[in-house]
Structure formats: structure tokens, C-alpha cells
Amino acid sequence: MTVTWAIPFLYFLLSGFLCIFIHNVYTNKLARRSAQARQAILKELGIPSTSNPKFIAFFHPYCNAGGGGERVLWTAVAATQRAHPNCVSLVYTGDTDATKQQIIAQVRARFSISLDPGSLHFAFLKKRHLVEDATWPRFTLLGQSLGSMILAWEALSQVIPDLYIDSMGYAFTFHVVAWLTKGSTQIGAYVHYPTISTDMLARVKARKAGHTNRGDVAGSVVLSRGKMWYYRLLMYHYSLALYRPSFIMANSSWTKNHVDAILSHSDPVMSALHSFTPLFFLRVFASAYSRLTEPNIDDQRSKKRRVRVYPPCDTHEMAKFSLNARERVILSIAQFRPEKDHPAQLRAFAQLLADQPTYASGSSPVKLILLGGARNAEDHARVQSLQDLAKELKITHHIEFIINASYPDMLSWLAKASIGLSTMVDEHFGINVVEFMAAGVIPVTHASGGPLHDIVVPLDGEATGFHAHDSQSFADAMHRVLSMGKSEEQAMRERARRWAVDAFAEERFIEGWEAAWKGYI
Incomplete structure (x- = not known):
């Protein structure tokens, strides 16, 4: 043996x-x-x-x-x-x-x-x-x-x-x-x-x-x-x-x-x-x-x-943007990858237009801008599927896709948008959310990960943005921003910017x- x-x-x-x-x-x-x-x-x-x-x-x-x-x-x-x-x-x-x-x-x-x-x-x-x-x-x-x-x-x-x-x-x-x-x-x-x-x-x-x-x-x-x-x-x-x-x-x-x-x-x-x-x-x-x-x-x-x-986060340049005269633009900045969950953004926006029909017409209709990078053929195919979904939801005329935008183009949209939209579940951090806040864009993010625990947090006991978890709550949060009074809106934009610049500046990294x-x- x-x-x-x-x-x-x-x-x-x-x-x-x-x-x-x-x-x-x-x-x-x-x-x-x-x-x-x-x-x-x-x-x-x-x-x-x-x-x-x-x-x-x-x-x-x-x-x-x-x-x-x-x-x-x-x-x-x-x-x-x-x-x-x-x-x-x-x-x-x-x-x-x-x-x-x-x-x-x-x-x-x-x-x-x-x-x-x-x-x-x-x-x-x-x-x-x-x-x-x-x-x-x-x-x-x-x-x-x-x-x-x-x-x-x-x-x-x-x-x-x-x-x-x-x-x-x-x-x-x-x-x-x-x-x-x-x-x-x-x-x-x-x-x-x-x-x-x-x-x-x-x-x-x-x-x-x-x-x-x-x-x-x-x-x-x-x-x-x-x-x-x-x-x-x-x-x-x-x-x-x-x-x-x-x-x-x-x-x-x-x-x-x-x-x-x-x-x-x-x-x-x-x-x-x-x-x-x-x-x-x-x-x-x-x-x-x-x-x-x-x-x-x-x-x-x-x-x-x-x-x-x-x-x-390049907060210095964005912190120079005016907080006044913002357009009724909802801005998404995220690579066209599956985990970013762009379909959820389209459905939330469709829900917003269904709940508030006046946002789809009138002298200043609300618009959704999806700005992001596409790395390869799979990402471009994903953009096409999103465009198909937009047609299915009948919101094509109210959205715009901007693929692989230059840095100046991105800054241009940040300077005029009112709402920054992020729907990724368990987003590990969320540089895009920090960029929203530094630019004076009020963030509406998924209630998880970095946006919940690190970024969109109260400053001096006051909110710096909103969290949501499904199409209806995202739509409600976006309506809340779009219907704010001027003084309340201005104060939230200022708080969001102050927190972003103090906590997430490039020097800290x-x-x-x-x-x-x-x-x-």
C-alpha cells in the first residue's frame, strides 16, 4: 500500500x-x-x-x-x-x-x-x-x-x-x-x-x-x-x-x-x-x-x-458656468454600455411626457440629450437599439443622440442643461454626476452606489439633487426640478456646485x- x-x-x-x-x-x-x-x-x-x-x-x-x-x-x-x-x-x-x-x-x-x-x-x-x-x-x-x-x-x-x-x-x-x-x-x-x-x-x-x-x-x-x-x-x-x-x-x-x-x-x-x-x-x-x-x-x-x-473631476471650468437662464434640457452623459441602462432613461422620459403633456409642446418643450462615447460596433448597435426604442415610445422628436462628442461640445451642453440624468444601478462613483453638479445642473440619479452615498448628498442639511429607482420616481423627480420656483432652483444649483468643487476637484485626486x-x- x-x-x-x-x-x-x-x-x-x-x-x-x-x-x-x-x-x-x-x-x-x-x-x-x-x-x-x-x-x-x-x-x-x-x-x-x-x-x-x-x-x-x-x-x-x-x-x-x-x-x-x-x-x-x-x-x-x-x-x-x-x-x-x-x-x-x-x-x-x-x-x-x-x-x-x-x-x-x-x-x-x-x-x-x-x-x-x-x-x-x-x-x-x-x-x-x-x-x-x-x-x-x-x-x-x-x-x-x-x-x-x-x-x-x-x-x-x-x-x-x-x-x-x-x-x-x-x-x-x-x-x-x-x-x-x-x-x-x-x-x-x-x-x-x-x-x-x-x-x-x-x-x-x-x-x-x-x-x-x-x-x-x-x-x-x-x-x-x-x-x-x-x-x-x-x-x-x-x-x-x-x-x-x-x-x-x-x-x-x-x-x-x-x-x-x-x-x-x-x-x-x-x-x-x-x-x-x-x-x-x-x-x-x-x-x-x-x-x-x-x-x-x-x-x-x-x-x-x-x-x-x-x-x-474637471470642476474648475464647469464652475464658471452661469446658473441662470437654463434651458429645459435633460442631459445624460454616459458611454453607451449596457450597465449605464439608457433604456431606463428613455422610459423615464416617456413617463414624464405622459404625466405632463405640456412638456412635449408649447414654446419651450423639454428635450432629452443622450451624449456618450461608443467604443466599438457593439456600442453603435446599442445606440441603434435605443433609437428603435425611442420610436416605439413615440419620443423620437424630443430626444437627440450625440456620439463621441468633443470636450468643448460636452461643456456647451453642461452650460445650458437644467437636469442631469443617470440611471445606472450601483454606479461605482459617477464622474458624470459630479460634472452635472459642478456645472450647476441638478442631478437626478439612481438611489444606489456612489451617487447615493458619496455625491448627491445633503450639504448643510439641504438637498443637492434627487434620487429615484424606477420610471415613475425618475419622472416625478424631473418634474420636481422643472416646476421649481426660481429661488429654490438657484439655491439647489449653488449647493450642488459648492459641494462638487470642494469634494471632487482634480487636486484631491x-x-x-x-x-x-x-x-x-
Whole structure:
């Protein structure tokens, strides 16, 4: 019996050592290739190699998308260039259809942010389709997570940085960075939205349909239970990935609370499954090898920083807008992505016109403007479906779609709109909502996430905007704003602006950003 067990155990042990040997050979080769790549980049940028600058990398596959996450990225890059001129900012991106010069120009046009091309390098990734929703019609979160790991492998195969910061929410890439660099690269994260949260588990358990839980799944006991197990497995591994970074910046109280909950989340069933299945061996070797290559991993985890850093909002320019003579315009600013729930905006607006027919006619009818970025063919198809829905709701003549607007165009609409509309459920923060308030536009947002807990909150005991949860309550809130008396309306616009400028100015973000990763390179 002893011999029977000894043979497979010995085979397992030898296989493990062989894997470690192959890994060492490969990573050493990768390090040599990276050193050559770094020299080539420095030569291209005109930086003397003798200065030995640090490379700070930002993993952001959609850096040219033009959304709130991209404002965070480029504000961080610009701030890093100013504060650390001796460092090279390296952006891993899948925007292969644009050149470095075109991306820099787009950043200036969209965000009015100037970047120094002399210390900025782009590493273009060809496998971005692996993190696209369309690539994984089933088991999307798992597929995208695995796809992001392959994408990170492609990124580090080009050049290995001294500091790696995921600024888009691909936590599973942390394992790849740790394995390929053997702990030589520091890891950080700016979390906009947890990949999976306890709220998502709760919705599946309650069989509640929504963006992350299709109606056919919610309506089936069997499918709901299967998805619950799937989510629990993802949550378990997501929490392991979040243990990797030395520092984590969360963009709101809502996000930080969820990150804290995920890191403290205990699932004894999943732990047992990983202890008594073949996954046990993977877990043992991963843990053992981490300690061989990263001997101070426990010290790093004990010193881990988790802080709230609100995203940068360009409040100064918007705060110059007049609060008077606002037009009867309801403005939505959001990328045309499914989670933004633009259909809810159309239905709420249709409900408003149904409740208040005078808003559809007269000398100054109410108009809904949907302004947002479309990243790809799927987003453009989503816009077409929204236009079809508008026809179905018979509100086409009262709405306008503005796709991929320039920064000046966006400012122009903010300067004249009366209401800012946001319907996303559990919006992690909501830069668009802050922009509404700074511009003097009264926000009407979903009663959840950052807009509820961080942004549209009372100032000196007085409201700075409104929250809603369905078409009727959104319609009622918008009517409340449109029917306000001038003095009440003016006072609310002033309160909203004062709070936005004080709490969410770009300077606050830069201070928090620098403090979070100071000392890690």
C-alpha cells in the first residue's frame, strides 16, 4: 500500500519541480528580453540609458475610449509626469487602430489634458478581443478574467515595468505579473468597480433579474443555483487576486466597502473544495512558489494600503458656468454600455411626457440629450437599439443622440442643461454626476452606489439633487426640478456646485493618488 501511494506522490513532486525549473528558465529569458526592450524605448524617447529611469505601467486596454475611467488614467499619467519627470509612463493598450500621437491628441480634445510624449510609451496589445463581452457570450466574467491574464502575459512579454497599476479592473492580471516577474515588480490597483460583489451574489440568490442576471436565469431554480456556485467560485478567486497588490485605491465609499467585504469574505465550502480536489495541488504549489520567489509576501500583505481616492473631476471650468437662464434640457452623459441602462432613461422620459403633456409642446418643450462615447460596433448597435426604442415610445422628436462628442461640445451642453440624468444601478462613483453638479445642473440619479452615498448628498442639511429607482420616481423627480420656483432652483444649483468643487476637484485626486503609491518604486 505504501509503495502504491509513493509512486504517484513522487511523480507529482518531480512534475512540480520540473514546472518550477521551466518557469525559472522562461522568466529569466523574459527578463533579458525586457531589458533590451527598455533600452530601445529609452532610445526612442531620447532618454539617456545612464539615467536608469523607473517604468510605471498602466494596464488599460481601452485607453482611447473617452470615458470616466480614461479621465482617471490620463489625469494620473499627467500627474505622474509632472511629479516624477525621471520616470517613464508605460500604457498597455489594445487600441491598435490609433497611433501614439492620435491618442495624445484625443486626450487633449476629450479631457483637455496635456501629456508629455517625451516620457510616455504605448505597448500595443493584439489580443484585446479576449476581454470583449462578445468573445464570451456565456460565462462572461470567467472568460474575461482568463482573457485578461493572457492579455497581461502579452503585455509583460513586451516590457516588464517596475510598478504595474491596473487602472481598469482586471484583477486576475495580478497573478500573471507576480508569476512572470517573481515579485520584482510592485503591483497596485485603482478599482472602479468590483469584478464580482456580494450584491451580485445576493441578486442571484434572490433570483432578481438585472444587468448581471438574465431573466431566464432568474426565473429558473436550477439555473439560479448553478449560477450561484459559479459566482461563489469567482468570488473566491477574485479575493485571492486582490491579495496581490501592495496598494488598492477605490473610487468611492461603495467600492471600498465592497473591496473590504470581498477581502474579508469567507466561504468555507469553496475552501474545502480547494482542499480536497485536484485544485488543492495547484493551490499548494502556487503558495509554496510564491514564498520561494516572494519571501516577504506576508509582510507586504500585512502592510497593504486600501484607500478611497475619488476620481478627478474637471470642476474648475464647469464652475464658471452661469446658473441662470437654463434651458429645459435633460442631459445624460454616459458611454453607451449596457450597465449605464439608457433604456431606463428613455422610459423615464416617456413617463414624464405622459404625466405632463405640456412638456412635449408649447414654446419651450423639454428635450432629452443622450451624449456618450461608443467604443466599438457593439456600442453603435446599442445606440441603434435605443433609437428603435425611442420610436416605439413615440419620443423620437424630443430626444437627440450625440456620439463621441468633443470636450468643448460636452461643456456647451453642461452650460445650458437644467437636469442631469443617470440611471445606472450601483454606479461605482459617477464622474458624470459630479460634472452635472459642478456645472450647476441638478442631478437626478439612481438611489444606489456612489451617487447615493458619496455625491448627491445633503450639504448643510439641504438637498443637492434627487434620487429615484424606477420610471415613475425618475419622472416625478424631473418634474420636481422643472416646476421649481426660481429661488429654490438657484439655491439647489449653488449647493450642488459648492459641494462638487470642494469634494471632487482634480487636486484631491492627485493628492490621494500620490499618497497611495508613494514609496513603492
